Amino acid sequence: MVWLITWTVLVIGALVLGFFLYRDLLRKASALLKEVARAAQVMEQLSQRTEALTEALQKAEEMRAGAKPEFTDVVATRRHVKEVFSQRRRKKQERARQHTAHRRTWRTIAVDPRFDRWRKK
Secondary structure (H helix, E strand, O other): OHHHHHHHHHHHHHHHHHHHHHHHHHHHHHHHHHHHHHHHHHHHHHHHHHHHHHHHHHHHHHHHHHHOOOOOOHHHHHHHHHHHHHHHHHHHHHHHHHHHHHHHHHHHHHHOHHHOOOOOO
């Protein structure tokens, strides 16, 4: 009689445990399917966005190709090159001026004793 009660309790416990495991497995499977469906939607949106960006890139490349200067005229080409070099020189001078201003600012901060914690006062 004791064996019968023990085996009955074990079988019922196994069935209850199996039910909870099966329920957990179903919940995880349904969550996985929802995520797969969401991933499919995201991939579709990504492909649409990629197509739009590809078209925009092609248009930009066509515009750039159309805007390339023709270097058949030597005088105009030399003028264009001088203009590009002068723009580069101006940008370089502006950067040098900004760097000098920044260095001057940091130098004044470094000399000012209010900003120096480690200097003995």
